[in-house]
Amino acid sequence: xxxxxxxxxxxxxxxxxxxxxxxxxxxxxxxxxxxxxxxxxxxxxxxxxxxxxxxxxxxxxxxxxxxxxxxxxxxxxxxxxxxxxxxxxxxxxxxxxxxxxxxxxxxxxxxxxxxxxxxxxxxxxxxxxxxxxxxxxxxxxxxxxxxxxxxxxxxxxxxxxxxxxxxxxxxxxxxxxxxxxxxxxxxxxxxxxxxxxxxxxxxxxxxxxxxxxxxxxxxxxxxxxxxxxxxxxxxxxxxxxxxxxxxxxxxxxxxxxxxxxxxxxxxxxxxxxxxxxxxxxxxxxxxxxxxxxxxxxxxxxxxxxxxxxxxxxxxxxxxxxxxxxxxxxxxxxxxxxxxxxxxxxxxxxxxxxxxxxxxxxxxxxxxxxxxxxxxxxxxxxxxxxxx
Amino acid sequence: xxxxxxxxxxxxxxxxxxxxxxxxxxxxxxxxxxxxxxxxxxxxxxxxxxxxxxxxxxxxxxxxxxxxxxxxxxxxxxxxxxxxxxxxxxxxxxxxxxxxxxxxxxxxxxxxxxxxxxxxxxxxxxxxxxxxxxxxxxxxxxxxxxxxxxxxxxxxxxxxxxxxxxxxxxxxxxxxxxxxxxxxxxxxxxxxxxxxxxxxxxxxxxxxxxxxxxxxxxxxxxxxxxxxxxxxxxxxxxxxxxxxxxxxxxxxxxxxxxxxxxxxxxxxxxxxxxxxxxxxxxxxxxxxxxxxxxxxxxxxxxxxxxxxxxxxxxxxxxxxxxxxxxxxxxxxxxxxxxxxxxxxxxxxxxxxxxxxxxxxxxxxxxxxxxxxxxxxxxxxxxxxxxx
Numbered sequence: 001x002x003x004x005x006x007x008x009x010x011x012x013x014x015x016x017x018x019x020x021x022x023x024x025x026x027x028x029x030x031x032x033x034x035x036x037x038x039x040x041x042x043x044x045x046x047x048x049x050x051x052x053x054x055x056x057x058x059x060x061x062x063x064x065x066x067x068x069x070x071x072x073x074x075x076x077x078x079x080x081x082x083x084x085x086x087x088x089x090x091x092x093x094x095x096x097x098x099x100x101x102x103x104x105x106x107x108x109x110x111x112x113x114x115x116x117x118x119x120x121x122x123x124x125x126x127x128x129x130x131x132x133x134x135x136x137x138x139x140x141x142x143x144x145x146x147x148x149x150x151x152x153x154x155x156x157x158x159x160x161x162x163x164x165x166x167x168x169x170x171x172x173x174x175x176x177x178x179x180x181x182x183x184x185x186x187x188x189x190x191x192x193x194x195x196x197x198x199x200x201x202x203x204x205x206x207x208x209x210x211x212x213x214x215x216x217x218x219x220x221x222x223x224x225x226x227x228x229x230x231x232x233x234x235x236x237x238x239x240x241x242x243x244x245x246x247x248x249x250x251x252x253x254x255x256x257x258x259x260x261x262x263x264x265x266x267x268x269x270x271x272x273x274x275x276x277x278x279x280x281x282x283x284x285x286x287x288x289x290x291x292x293x294x295x296x297x298x299x300x301x302x303x304x305x306x307x308x309x310x311x312x313x314x315x316x317x318x319x320x321x322x323x324x325x326x327x328x329x330x331x332x333x334x335x336x337x338x339x340x341x342x343x344x345x346x347x348x349x350x351x352x353x354x355x356x357x358x359x360x361x362x363x364x365x366x367x368x369x370x371x372x373x374x375x376x377x378x379x380x381x382x383x384x385x386x387x
Numbered sequence: 388x389x390x391x392x393x394x395x396x397x398x399x400x401x402x403x404x405x406x407x408x409x410x411x412x413x414x415x416x417x418x419x420x421x422x423x424x425x426x427x428x429x430x431x432x433x434x435x436x437x438x439x440x441x442x443x444x445x446x447x448x449x450x451x452x453x454x455x456x457x458x459x460x461x462x463x464x465x466x467x468x469x470x471x472x473x474x475x476x477x478x479x480x481x482x483x484x485x486x487x488x489x490x491x492x493x494x495x496x497x498x499x500x501x502x503x504x505x506x507x508x509x510x511x512x513x514x515x516x517x518x519x520x521x522x523x524x525x526x527x528x529x530x531x532x533x534x535x536x537x538x539x540x541x542x543x544x545x546x547x548x549x550x551x552x553x554x555x556x557x558x559x560x561x562x563x564x565x566x567x568x569x570x571x572x573x574x575x576x577x578x579x580x581x582x583x584x585x586x587x588x589x590x591x592x593x594x595x596x597x598x599x600x601x602x603x604x605x606x607x608x609x610x611x612x613x614x615x616x617x618x619x620x621x622x623x624x625x626x627x628x629x630x631x632x633x634x635x636x637x638x639x640x641x642x643x644x645x646x647x648x649x650x651x652x653x654x655x656x657x658x659x660x661x662x663x664x665x666x667x668x669x670x671x672x673x674x675x676x677x678x679x680x681x682x683x684x685x686x687x688x689x690x691x692x693x694x695x696x697x698x699x700x701x702x703x704x705x706x707x708x709x710x711x712x713x714x715x716x717x718x719x720x721x722x723x724x725x726x727x728x729x730x731x732x733x734x735x736x737x738x739x740x741x742x743x744x745x746x747x748x749x750x751x752x753x754x755x756x757x758x759x760x761x762x763x764x765x766x767x768x769x770x771x772x773x774x
Contacts, residue, residue: 001491001492001493023522046629047631052448053442053448055440055442056443058521059517059521059525060521061439061440061472061474061517061518062439062472062473062474062517062518062519062634062764062765064472064473064631064765065473065474065631065632065634065760065764065765066520066764069631069633069634069635069638069764073631074632074633074634074764075632075633075638075639078630078631078632078646078647079630079631080629080630080651080765080767081473081631081765082471082473082480082483082484083471083472083473084469084470084471084472085448085449085450085451085470085471086451086452086468086469087448087452093469096469097484097487100487100491100493103491103493104490104491104492104493105388105490105491106388106487106490106491106627127442130442130446130447130448130449131448131449132449133453134445134447135408135410138446240493242433242467242469243465243466243467244451244455244456244460244464244466244467244468245452245456245461245462245465246456246461246462247449247452247453247456247461248456251462252462259462259465260465263465373449374449374452377449377456377461378451378452378467378468378469380467
């Protein structure tokens, strides 16, 4: 199996992009990534696109081919393009397929992109509910805020997490997002902002929830032994792991533990031959504040039940023991669902290159990503390192 | 890159399956494939699911995880499951990802499944139009019958194809489908049946068009060097090729030639190190009768413009020089879009094992598949051989 490196990354601003279409966003992120990698279209062998629900958001399926076409790879070049989908983990899985294509030797230079245009429809919450078990959850009214609220209730009850500790996840992610020029919300908030915001699904309030967003991101991968042809700062993919679980939350043995995160995390660390303490920062899937706490526990960075205290102590903020979601996370950077997994990789690249500006983690050598579909029926996790 | 073999295959009946849900179909096909491969769930490393538009057909995304869960791979086993989508080529691409996963060494025993539940909605034609360029084709009223009618007009004008020759594609595919117990339409028809059927989009009539169908199919792949552990009749994957093109038909230089089929076909034959004449049968994407003629030309089996005559002579029927669509093709076997690409692989397995019953191609040693998304923006092609 060949080793793989990331040689370029591009991103659009995340937010309510009323003037920018699905295909425009893809073109912007894709061209930025190609330029960043010093690669031209003729060199691209394949493309993978993560998008959750373009069919319902914009009436368009077949978005792999659409995106390849609109970045100039479709017509004369006949570049093969594949959309992959696993709800909000679609981007992470697109990246994983790109890694597999290079690792297998099937392709050399591959684009992995993620995109979602969510703000053009009125029923985004129902579209997103397609990530849960439609027959046994969504039809019964359990949309995602409700499902994650159940996780939060279970967690608070078991481990004594306080409402203030939970709010601190959002406060910290806004602190990071305020330092990311591509973030949807670039303003700092306080615990009071969270605690006084509208109740969405008890105990979760508006500021516990990631927003509905438009955005796209793209990265370029190639065999590690060719990476220096294109860039002085290639980033090595040290591990690519994926795990599944029951699609319905009610079928899980423990609401507060994502079995797929545990499995993917263990697999990733085994592949990378690294201990947890080697990781300098992690981008996790904070679709709701509670999800971030579960993630850093289930990945093994802190003991179960202690992530709230760890967060309250400031250990997950830049400068702490384990900076979490330096991009601002889904909460502050925004969550165009298909794009999120690629944005996590983009952020890892910025950090490991030392190009993350005001949100730079000093001396970052190893970073990790964790991208979740639904309430954890799909988890994909990658570990990256400087070369 | 490791060599890959198919060790098991399963399929549901194709048709209007009012009593069978999306998840029921997947479970039926998946369990049949596992039993056929003598494999149990604990041995499965990964799953890929091709489905075009579950979001719009049944309100459900995240169908990789859904299917894995409902065949018992989700909960305790945490098997990673990934949906891939490229419109009607979704199944073929799911198979290709499974091949890549095994070839790369990332996984050993992998399920590739395809599924679509299309008959529960009233606006299937609009859902399917999501495979074309929504902004520049579908919004202007160009649904798929219209787009393929333009291809047919261009082809008939250029090459003198007769309406009777075109009809013969459907007649031949119904002849084959009548011999496939899983086909949606198991009745033979005559040229007159086609020529007297309702005009859909001139020159295409109802019997030129594949139907709206429900169905699922699944196959199991593993490294070739392990295949004999599971079956006495493994089928070797000799080539896996994919190519793209512009998503909109009007951006192509030649309506009657699918550039992606040409590119994928050339790549497949190069990988397999085979000449065209080595192929004993081919399953191509006859979403409309005209598409079958273009396919066998663009794959290089016959000269451009001669496929109508070749068909009229009976050369594409079982017993002819190149049996095409022995399963009955999309026209007679049915076209649950995500399942079609896997059904093609299933048919190749039946033929190469010598288990195709009344539709067996005598002495079949090498078979090929060609699966198309949209009007050819995605084409995926595989070549298979007996071990």
